Amino acid sequence: MPRSNAVFHLLAIVTVAIWGTTFVSTKVLLLHGLPPAEIFLLRFAQAYACLVLLCRRRWFVGWRDEGLMLIAGVTGGSLYFLTENTALEYTLAGNVSLVVATAPLLTALLATLTRASRAAARLWGASALALVGVALVVMNGQGCFAFHLVGDLLALSAAFSWAIYQLVTKRLCDRYGATLLTRKVFGYGLLTILVYFLFRPVDIDPALLTHPAVWGNLLFLGLVASMGCYWLWSKIIERLGPITSANYIYLNPVTTLVFSYLFLGEPVSAYAVFGAVCIIAGVYLAVSPGRLRHLPRRPH
Secondary structure, three states: OOHHHHHHHHHHHHHHHHHHHHHHHHHHHHHOOOOHHHHHHHHHHHHHHHHHHHOOOOOOOOHHHHHHHHHHHHHHHHHHHHHHHHHOOOOOHHHHHHHHOOHHHHHHHHHHHOOOOEEOHHHHHHHHHHHHHHHHHHHOOOOOOOOOHHHHHHHHHHHHHHHHHHHHHHHHHOOOOHHHHHHHHHHHHHHHHHHHHHHOOOOOOHHHHHOHHHHHHHHHHHHHHHHHHHHHHHHHHHHHOHHHHHHHHHHHHHHHHHHHHHHOOOOOOHHHHHHHHHHHHHHHHHHOOOOEEOOOOOOO
């Protein structure tokens, strides 16, 4: 593994670890009375405002690429968070975590179908091992997994959404820097979430924003987990590719498990520990050398 790439593998682990802690922050905000859509609105709004200050160039890059950036903003922002959060209203949280964890497999499948890259048999096996680990971590020895059509389909939509985001981001990173691309993603994510609020008014109690626990977690979600991590993830996708970077998403349940235990006092079973080992082993096998062959792009 080249030394420069080793740095990006480490950054991928750090980024996913930070995203794993967002479960705790989001839960705190929900307990204080902030609805899920409003949490998304506030975290993306502050991230976009900061990125506008950092990057004030190229507001329009051509209809074709603007269209791709719109797709990235929807699939990596508004649609992803809306489908994932709405799924929680119709099915178990464990179902959502497990189904969304299929995003790396879906990324590899879509990349193969679009001939962006082709996953080797080793990667499919490693992904299957990691997915089994995710199931063990999510159930945590409770065996609480049941089929709920609407909620599970919404969670699957979120997984497909993230897979598309991975592939579109890689294509755009070849032509634009991470800062500009991240600004566009947040901008279009905010623009499209406003469509949702046309059918349901924004429900934010200004008094809530005065609580240190609320504004502190919002700052973390907006500036660290959103602006910082999305910017880093664009660089990671650019360097490692959409399939390799996507496999690190499997680590998300592991970091969530650890931080839920440390900060929320949630129990951890032997099944979950074994599942975490399976995930780490699967991710290692998936991202180690010799797992991916790149194919030439189709002519445009």
